[in-house]
Amino acid sequence: MESKKTTIHDIANELGVTASTVSRALQDHPRISDSTKEEVLEMAEKLDYHPNSIAAALRKGKSNIIGVIIPMADRNFFASVIRGVEEIVNKSGYRVIISQSNDSPEREKSNIKALLESQVDGILASYAKKTTDFDHYKEIARQGVPLILFDRLHESLESLEVGSVVIDDYLGAYKATEHLIEQGCRRIAHFSGPQHVSIYKERRRGYEEALNRHNIPIDERLIVESNLKLEAGRRLGEELLTWNQLPDAVFSSSDYGAVGAMEILKERGIKIPDDIAMVGFSNESFTSFVDPGLTTIDQHGEKMGHFAAQLFLDQVSEDKDARTPGKTVLNPQLIVRESSLKKKVSA
Amino acid sequence: MESKKTTIHDIANELGVTASTVSRALQDHPRISDSTKEEVLEMAEKLDYHPNSIAAALRKGKSNIIGVIIPMADRNFFASVIRGVEEIVNKSGYRVIISQSNDSPEREKSNIKALLESQVDGILASYAKKTTDFDHYKEIARQGVPLILFDRLHESLESLEVGSVVIDDYLGAYKATEHLIEQGCRRIAHFSGPQHVSIYKERRRGYEEALNRHNIPIDERLIVESNLKLEAGRRLGEELLTWNQLPDAVFSSSDYGAVGAMEILKERGIKIPDDIAMVGFSNESFTSFVDPGLTTIDQHGEKMGHFAAQLFLDQVSEDKDARTPGKTVLNPQLIVRESSLKKKVSA
């Protein structure tokens, strides 16, 4: 039944004008008379015309699509970022295509290739944890496609002309650690992540600096590194129990790690926060569900998405002045819940 | 510096052949000699050629992109579905573009429009809860684009020639309710959702049927309807407490609703599962984190994605026989955790 999709040529034929006139009429071009525009619109409706954006993209060399690369979509933080990005760019007529790397560098690479071949107008990315070779990102820049990095940032990319928006991980970690110190904790363990990922390095730095400022010596044995997943958290929970002396608090660079450890510790009769206070990082949605509620650091995902999107729009803007790839640093926010409250709040 | 992107014409010129030869060489066409293929490949490498899939899509009338419409990406279930879909279709050279409706019919509508204009080769969708008018879905079918519905299914779409894959919500609810009955519960409340969404209707039916089979009268006052979000769960938790007699169990059609209620009930000193047993639906990731762990129904998101993707591939397959839009129904699985265990397991 679908004999053929109707094109602007069909409309043109029907009306006895040319396709160029139809095209301009549809774009509300000033040089087309109002009467013609009306006729075109009517006929378009009548013939059930739908624009073919592929054809337009080819001609214009612009797809109006931007690609967003994230490790995984089911993280609250990344989902918020995407929402934020969409909110901004949709207004300017851009569509977002999301592609997940599942934290695999290979998938990340093939995703980037596909995005570039699809002629996306820009790429916003948070790279996979395991990525250590950034050539595929350099390729993006080399092809002249605007690139904005968010959340995770790597030194080897800083030299490129890329925009970036991150939170101040250092500050977040500092706030978290200081909060624990204020609660009276002195033996604070730290669950850290791969040190080539700058966010984990920064968080560790924040942790150490907070201790320094409060004249608490840094004990390397209290700092443990892992992939920070739930399972790793459980393992670390077990490990804690083998130590000569339990820490009185844990600052974990990830909520998953914190919750994993909490599960084990609770099982073993350790009271949280009384025996061990816990603080996580990211404000994942489940942190408010767990018992006790997990104190954590909110990363302002939606806001980060807004900024990243805006940086992209700036880079493709007509106004050359706005085109300096900016770096934006957001302030993280400490969300205090019960898991860290040793001093009970007087009611 | 980016003088110009290199095209197959550039390669052709350099080699003294025509673009068609280059195109065929790149596709490994049998009629092109091996020596030419080699030369082309080398030159492509040398000139840093990257195919422009927009141009190919325009010519072929096929974008190799499929659109997936989901309410929101940060639900464990939907994230799994997407992973499942990607796993299958990537093998056949398709890319997935994800678009979220945030459960808003307007966004859903505009997303569909954009997807169609982008000439996607197919659309897999789980529609927004609030959607009651399905014309935009009919439009998909009318334009001859394969449509597969997953998870949520609406009567008014059944007449269309669409494939669908759902779980047996009825059976899931039945299993959940029966499990509660086996635990000795008799006064089982049900948190239900909008009845025009078939999944909620089915779940309610499963609940009622389980009661019937066990000769427990259905008490309409125990069935409450809401949007099943966390906040609604909290509200329902409050409501429960105002009843003359507390139920001894709750079967909620959503994990969020269940957890929201649990929060309130725990606050008010109600013991779970001893006073009230709880069962949710969906196996969201947080259900294993909450205390006590929430018994729930797993919907096999990844598998659902596999099936949906396969249905799509069948519909676009050369083989006409395979082209009947199939309906697949998956069996849900009961995941038992502590929240429903009144009879303590003897250790």
Added chain:
DNA sequence: AATTTTCGTACAATCGTTTGTACGCGTATT
């Protein structure tokens, strides 16, 4: 009334690939 402007539309090239058909050449068939 002659000339310049303005207005509305047509013409034609273009974006980068794909693909049906034609064609020349060398080898095989009889």
Added chain:
DNA sequence: AATACGCGTACAAACGATTGTACGAAAATT
């Protein structure tokens, strides 16, 4: 030796929209 066949490549027309330029007619200027 004449015809037939394969093989490898060229030619040219798509796909559907956009856009710089040209051009005729009407309106405005002098």
